Amino acid sequence: MTTAQHDHVGPQPYPEHYEPPHGPRWRLFFGPGLGRALWMTPLFFSLGMFLVVGLRWWWGWPPAFDWTVIVAIGGMVAAPVGFLTGIGAFDYWLHYISGRPTRPEDHSGHGATSWKDYFRVNTDHKVIGIQYLVTTFFFFTVGGFMAMLFRAELARPGLQFLDSQSFNGLVSVHATLMIFLFIIPAFAGIANFVVPLMLGAPDMAFPRLNALSYWLLPIAGVMFLASFVAPGGAFGAGWTGYAPLSVDGPVGNIFFNMGVQWAGASSVMTALNFLVTIITMRAPGMTFWRMPLLVWANFTTSLLVVIATPFIAGSQFFVFFDRVLHTSFFTPDGGGYVLGYQHIFWFYSHPAVYIMMLPGFGIVSEVISTMARKPIFGYRLMALSLIGILVLGFSVWAHHMFVAGMANWLRVPMMITTLLIAVPTGIKIFSWIATLWRGRIHLTTPMLFALGFVTMFTIGGLSGIYLGAVPIDIHASDTYFIVAHIHYVLFGGSVFTIFAGIYYWFPKMTGRMYDERLGKAHFWLTFVSFNATFFPMHYLGLRGMNRRVFDYPAAFGGLNFFITIASFVLGASVVVFFYNMIMSWARGPIAEGNPWRSHTLEWQVSSPPPIFNFDEIPQVVGGPYEYGVPGARHAVLAPAREVEEVPV
């Protein structure tokens, strides 16, 4: 691990003498890349398998060929390592470890000249950002497609075309992909592209670690999907994977246990990278109180990730050990404690819902301020409320366990802290709408999504308040009311902000403009069908429809049919989005450097940005949102040399 400063000092001029590393044919299989990954993955799998079989044979544990363990160690630990080694994620470090002089960074792993460069280990944060976004939208489509399947099943009571196991599998994998392979990494992708630019930094602090974090992600995704071919079917204990069901269930559950480890490792490394970047690589003059709110949001999110994620890793390890090593962490017969799982799981997964929301808050702050042409109302309080959510977020996990049978005395304190989260969140909502007040509102597509977010998230947050009130939760827990809440905060919240962010930075990322008319069509189609799909679920839940069921009382048939139809329209709206993105990326009109006339730094360079972002590090001279202040600037691009900044 070396810092960016070190990485980029190399003797090779760029880009004049840039040689793409697609060399002679043998390099295809022995040079870093997908070709080498193709044979290294099975090789490592076999190594893992021999290790398992050998050890079991040596210790005399029958049977020597235990496929559960072989798949777990060979397939889910060794093979991914083989894949990463093959693709070249470790090349630099292997050189370093072996004590050979490390190759000077020649920037061959930097920037992209053709689409092929997106399939290599690339250390450029802009390339990585796009790699993230394309990957995550792929998994969004897959997860959404699963939703279409089980929604079709739910159109009528009773079983239609699925069976109980595949229904549970589809629901669980749907949620798992959406959370671990879409929302969390999509935010990481946007931040990867934008944050270093906003900070006035040439790249992230640890570019190679950044590349590695990205490549861990498809591994996790493939693992989740692969569970469908496991004997007994995909993991079907919900995305929450409660023990002991996940311990006794079919072997597909270990795909969840281990997939989460890869996704989690990816997100911890990225978060660490963001934190170090934000702390040590801000441009001169960029004090904490001059950072754009997107940077603040990613700063707090990253803290959440670094602190909380190890807990889900732990929880999944325990379940995994309970199955594979026959331990009894959560099995009462051996002296284990069942509720322990839920405490540990939610100690991550509640903060995780803010991991899935705070970056969105950041995006919306950028969009609203730019599009309303006004400074963010109450900038400091906006930043502080993020920290408030961060702190409170760690003290509310047991609100998912109000009816789980946990200690009764925990209920009221957890309820109070849960409800109090409405305060910092409310500050944000009110500040956004105050920013709109008397602004000059440009109703572009990103702005539409941002405003859609503000209203829809308020609904989702308010249903959260119902759930936070223990008596209501006792009735509503584990019903479709929860499903409604989930989708209002995650779709109306996170996904809307992701759409807003994609549209907003699309010109910056691709150098082209998206089609505004299609964008608006996408918004309205989504907005209407989203509400038609998920609002009636509140009603279903309160009336008595429990969640995670393929069958329900006939009385709910009509409404469920309506919801299914609406959800198909929602699916179709995504097609409009993809069409717009693909067509505009291929042949949209060329975008200017700063089409939104925004003040933040990423817009002060060309679209797409130059390979090293800035020719010289800019000098920050004011706040990021000084719209309407005569002569105000956030930064000057040719730094004033005489200004001596004391590092903070």
Added chain:
Amino acid sequence: MTSHAEAAAHHHGPPIANQSSRVDARVLGMLLFIASETMLFGSFFTVYFFVRVANPDAPSTWPPPPYHFPVFVAGVNTAILVTSSFTMHWALQSIKRGNRPAFLAGMTLTFLMGLAFLLTQLVEYLHVGFNTSSGAFASVFFGLTGLHGAHVFVGLTLLGMVLVRGFRGHFSPQHHHGVELPGIYWHFVDVMWIVVYSAVYLL
């Protein structure tokens, strides 16, 4: 880096990033990583708490009879690991002062002690008289000591790296980050062991 200094003077690479904090990026990265690792241990301690304290039918004696933990062997092991932290520190100080033989001796000692710890731990596993399926106390025992063992293993890998590079003469009084970072990690592994030892064996 110095070897490319002339090239860097007129290179077309990126601008040098502004250093906006006094903290070194690599040290900060390592500290954050350790924070995350601490939380991972935290989740194992949490499950220990649940099994031993929160559980209504937790055993009254720890470990439940007829089992025993090898407190003495582990105590000796503790002493070894704590000592290795001191030799690590000595090695780092030596390279900072330019005393290469002392640095190499210190690193070798540290490495050997870490290895001795790990091997002792493994041998102990074979002789404790219970295995992972013997109940929740065993789950916790193997969980915490195993997790720690895995960290010792990672630490040893890092130390091995330092050794290889050390013998090739890669470190100098000006350039010893490659020693310092594994050192920080090693101290963390060491401190963690003291907590694990106290919680699992002594309490």
Added chain:
Amino acid sequence: MRRGIVQLVALGVVIAVLLTLVALLFKWLPSSASVEFNRIQDVYWFATAIAIGIFSLVSAVVIFSVWKWRVPLDDDADGPPIHGHTGLEIVWTAVPAVLVIAIGIVSAVVLAKNGEAGSTPPLQVNVIGQQFTWKFVYPGYGNKTSGELVLPIHRQTKFTMTSVDVIHSFWVPNFGQKMDAVPGIKTTIYVTPTRLGNYQVVCAELCGLGHATMRAKARVVTQGQFVSWVKGK
């Protein structure tokens, strides 16, 4: 500006009235059949009133601003540089805090009442969840065991739950009370039925392949009917 405020308030009121109609005209909650659910419904209506107020405010400001201050996309003027207003910020920190704490207090009171044993000893029913059936045991009546839940009206019942395999959750929507049945521990809730009739016991925690169909019948009967049922074989 004065006119603007009036318009904004009018818009907010219209939205609030519409939402109130939606809240009242549909029957969002199943009809209550227990004392406990009556109390829960009170909390529900309290939260609903607050939620309608908050949502009307937020959406009214959003719609109003867009309606009033929308400009064509090629407009290149900036808005007024308003950076904040300490008074306002204090208000929108304090008011929500007060509101949610009010919800918290109401909830805590209801929770305490719902979890309290009355003066007469409650009827004891042990609930055992097992993939994928329910079993109800009446320890006060010679451990009578039944696959159907039968309860006397107006008598507080204490349910003690456990499970023999994975986690299940005992829920009768019309009683409004719910609690997981967890292997290895015992959990409790109280229900005091107030209406005669047939209800459904639903398993609300994903427990495997048969989760959707893990249902049982619940009957609330008169005291006399209950005694004769429980005495029957």
